[in-house]
Structures are given as C-alpha cells and as structure tokens.
Amino acid sequence: MPPVTPRVPVVVCDMGTSTTRLGYAGNSAPTFELPTVCAWADPLSYDTLHVGHEADQPSRHAVTHHRRLVDHGTVADWDLYEEYWRHLFHRHLCVESSDVGVVLTEAAKTAPEQREATAEILFESFGVPQLSMGSQALFALSSVGNGADTGLVVLSGAGMTQVVPVVDGYALDGAAQHFQIAGGDITQYVLDSLREHTRDIAAERAWDVAERVKRSYLYVAEDAAKEMAQFEADPLAHVLHHSEVHWRTGHPYAVRVGRERFLAAETMFQPALLQPRWTTALPGVMDAVVWACPMDCRRRLYANVVVCGGNMRFPGLTKRLERALRALLEKHTADFVAASNGATGKPAEYEVRVTDCSRDRNAVWKGGSLFGASARFAAEAVTRAEYQERGHFSADAA
Numbered sequence: 001m002p003p004v005t006p007r008v009p010v011v012v013c014d015m016g017t018s019t020t021r022l023g024y025a026g027n028s029a030p031t032f033e034l035p036t037v038c039a040w041a042d043p044l045s046y047d048t049l050h051v052g053h054e055a056d057q058p059s060r061h062a063v064t065h066h067r068r069l070v071d072h073g074t075v076a077d078w079d080l081y082e083e084y085w086r087h088l089f090h091r092h093l094c095v096e097s098s099d100v101g102v103v104l105t106e107a108a109k110t111a112p113e114q115r116e117a118t119a120e121i122l123f124e125s126f127g128v129p130q131l132s133m134g135s136q137a138l139f140a141l142s143s144v145g146n147g148a149d150t151g152l153v154v155l156s157g158a159g160m161t162q163v164v165p166v167v168d169g170y171a172l173d174g175a176a177q178h179f180q181i182a183g184g185d186i187t188q189y190v191l192d193s194l195r196e197h198t199r200d201i202a203a204e205r206a207w208d209v210a211e212r213v214k215r216s217y218l219y220v221a222e223d224a225a226k227e228m229a230q231f232e233a234d235p236l237a238h239v240l241h242h243s244e245v246h247w248r249t250g251h252p253y254a255v256r257v258g259r260e261r262f263l264a265a266e267t268m269f270q271p272a273l274l275q276p277r278w279t280t281a282l283p284g285v286m287d288a289v290v291w292a293c294p295m296d297c298r299r300r301l302y303a304n305v306v307v308c309g310g311n312m313r314f315p316g317l318t319k320r321l322e323r324a325l326r327a328l329l330e331k332h333t334a335d336f337v338a339a340s341n342g343a344t345g346k347p348a349e350y351e352v353r354v355t356d357c358s359r360d361r362n363a364v365w366k367g368g369s370l371f372g373a374s375a376r377f378a379a380e381a382v383t384r385a386e387y388q389e390r391g392h393f394s395a396d397a398a
C-alpha cells in the first residue's frame with residue numbers, strides 16, 4: 001500500500017469496549033486514548049455529557065447516568081453514540097467533521113444494521129465526506145510487522161474475542177468466529193474470587209481492584225491440574241497479598257490472591273469453569289476456524305497465528321495455545337490415519353507458530369492508520385455523495 005497524501009485529513013477511530021483510540025491516519029500512535037464511557041445528567045445533550053476520563057469520575061460531576069457506550073463490541077445506545085462523536089470531533093480533535101475522512105475499525109461479523117446506523121450518523125449528522133470501515137483483525141495483522149498478509153488472528157479485548165482468518169490480505173468473515181470469553185469476563189471472575197476472601201474491597205472501586213490484580217499477578221499455567229495440586233498441597237506458599245488503599249477512607253488493606261492467579265485465565269482453555277454449557281475452548285475454536293477455510297490456505301494459517309489485544313497478555317498464554325493447537329493437529333492426523341485404514345500415506349505435517357503481539361496495545365489502530373494514509377482508502381472509502389445516491393453504506397445492503 002504506497003502512502004499518498006489524502007485529499008482531506010483522515011481520522012482513525014478504534015472504539016473498543018474499554019478504550020477508544022483516536023487520531024490521524026499516517027501517525028504511528030493514536031493522539032487520544034480514552035475510556036469508552038459516558039456520564040450525563042438528564043436530558044442527554046452535548047452540554048450535559050461527559051466522556052472518557054471525565055466520565056470515569058462520575059462523583060466529580062452532577063450526573064444521573066453513567067454507562068459504557070459499547071457492550072461486547074456492540075453500540076448500546078445510538079443517541080449516546082452520536083453525542084459521543086460530537087465530543088470526539090469538537091472537544092478532542094477540534095475539527096469540523098465535514099472537513100475529515102473517517103476510518104472506523106469493525107469487529108468480525110458485525111451486524112449490517114450496526115454498520116448502517118453508524119454510517120447514517122457519520123454521513124447525515126456529521127456530514128463527513130468519506131467513510132471506511134475495516135476489519136480489526138486485518139488491521140492488526142497489517143501493523144504487527146512480519147509483513148505476512150495471511151494469518152489466523154486472535155484478537156481479544158475487554159468485550160470480544162474474535163478468531164479471524166486473513167488470507168492474502170482479506171479477512172474471511174464467513175469462517176470467523178467469536179469465542180465467548182473476553183477480558184471483562186476474566187476480570188469478573190477475579191472479582192468474584194477476591195470477594196470470597198476479602199470483605200474490605202469498596203464496592204465502587206471493586207472492578208478497578210480486580211483489574212489491577214489481574215494485570216499484575218495472573219498467568220496461564222502449563223498444566224492447570226498440576227498447578228492446582230501444588231497449590232492445594234501448600235496454599236500458604238502460593239498465596240499473595242496485594243496492597244490497596246481504600247479510595248474513600250485512605251486506609252491501607254491487603255487483598256488475598258490465591259488460585260485465581262491461574263484459574264481465571266484457565267477459563268479460556270476450560271470455559272466450563274465459567275459456564276457449564278460452554279464446551280469448546282479457545283484452541284478448539286481456532287482449529288474449527290482454520291478447518292472452515294479452503295484447504296489450500298490452512299497450512300499458511302497454522303504457520304502464522306497472531307494473538308493481539310489486552311486480554312492476550314497473560315504470561316504463558318502463547319506457549320499453551322501453541323501446545324494445544326499441536327495436540328489438536330496430532331489428533332486430526334491420528335483420526336485421518338484411522339479413517340483411511342492405512343490405505344493412504346502419512347498425512348502432511350503442519351507447522352504451528354503462534355506470535356504474541358498483545359504488547360502492541362494499539363495494533364488495530366495502527367493498521368487503520370496505515371490504511372487511512374494509503375491509496376486504498378482513497379479508492380475504497382464510500383463518499384457522502386455515493387451514500388446519498390444509493391441510500392445505504394454497504395454495497396451489498398438491500
């Protein structure tokens with residue numbers, strides 16, 4: 001994608017469940033990172049709304065509502081979405097929306113209604129001249145740097161875990177799947193466990209405490225059963241005490257962190273720990289996604305598995321995924337040999353390589369930035385005139 005000077009500046013926005021990343025195409029990092037949170041006092045308007053960090057401290061303002069704008073990757077309230085964008089344009093970017101093109105990142109299998117509602121607001125309420133919505137997985141793969149345009153992307157944030165095959169620079173949305181567990185579910189698990197042992201956690205800040213514990217101490221065990229046996233044999237040797245200060249009283253207190261250190265992230269390998277009905281683990285979903293793709297690209301997908309997003313940052317996760325995928329492939333091979341009853345030769349072996357890109361917290365945004373600064377944006381973005389002429393955003397919408 002050779003970079004060209006865009007006709008208008010292009011704003012790139014990755015609006016995640018926990019964080020909105022916002023800035024200009026061509027830059028190497030977003031200019032703004034703010035919690036995707038809104039707080040307001042009735043009636044909702046531009047003047048009564050606080051967003052981002054301001055909204056995250058509702059006690060500082062006279063607000064009657066406080067909510068996340070995006071729930072599991074889906075916009076929860078369109079009036080609020082419009083006012084949120086008004087803040088992004090006017091208070092953060094300080095631009096006229098009619099003077100900038102926009103690139104939005106989009107999750108796999110986004111409902112067409114969500115795409116159309118988004119386009120309507122950006123074209124009709126804000127008059128943006130050009131708009132493009134691109135696959136988050138494709139953006140992440142294009143920005144993480146090994147130059148490959150084919151790979152199996154696992155993108156797991158606060159509200160969504162998507163497993164998306166990207167082949168020759170195209171995200172195969174039909175074969176993509178969502179896995180039920182994302183970062184918010186793991187934080188909730190940690191919080192529930194901590195509350196069993198520590199009564200002092202102030203309800204208003206309990207989520208933040210669980211987040212800090214999660215980011216500081218959790219890991220993925222090589223073998224959870226062995227880890228549990230070691231823990232049970234000598235719990236005191238394995239328990240940590242995390243120091244906190246009560247946000248209102250200022251009193252220090254300790255939070256006991258025990259088996260949740262390895263059990264919380266284990267839920268991605270044994271989802272029944274969270275919900276007995278969930279039987280397919282993350283490696284199983286990844287394997288199913290690869291096998292739903294055309295045969296000639298499966299080998300390339302297994303050879304370049306890329307994990308991104310904040311919820312993939314647990315130490316030990318990449319190794320465990322690699323091992324689990326190899327075990328699944330060995331099982332396929334054994335099943336194949338058994339089914340063919342020795343009539344065919346040894347099936348081809350697959351290489352499995354998992355690359356951890358989770359430390360690049362802005363990988364998706366950066367891919368959007370590269371795209372927004374390229375000739376492809378100019379060629380592929382829908383213009384306002386095109387939108388108004390055909391009456392919908394997606395070329396294939398009814």
Ligand SMILES: Nc1ncnc2c1ncn2[C@@H]1O[C@H](COP(=O)(O)OP(=O)(O)OP(=O)(O)O)[C@@H](O)[C@H]1O
Nearest residue numbers: 016017018019157158159160183184309310311313
């Ligand atoms: N060091 C860490 N260890 C484990 N989890 C982490 C770590 N750092 C961040 N997270 C988790 O990552 C999640 C946020 O990731 P990210 O910023 O990719 O999500 P998002 O883009 O806001 O949401 P989504 O893409 O799901 O809509 C949160 O659940 C957070 O707790």
Ligand SMILES: [Mg+2]
Nearest residue numbers: 016017157364
């Ligand atoms: Mg995200």
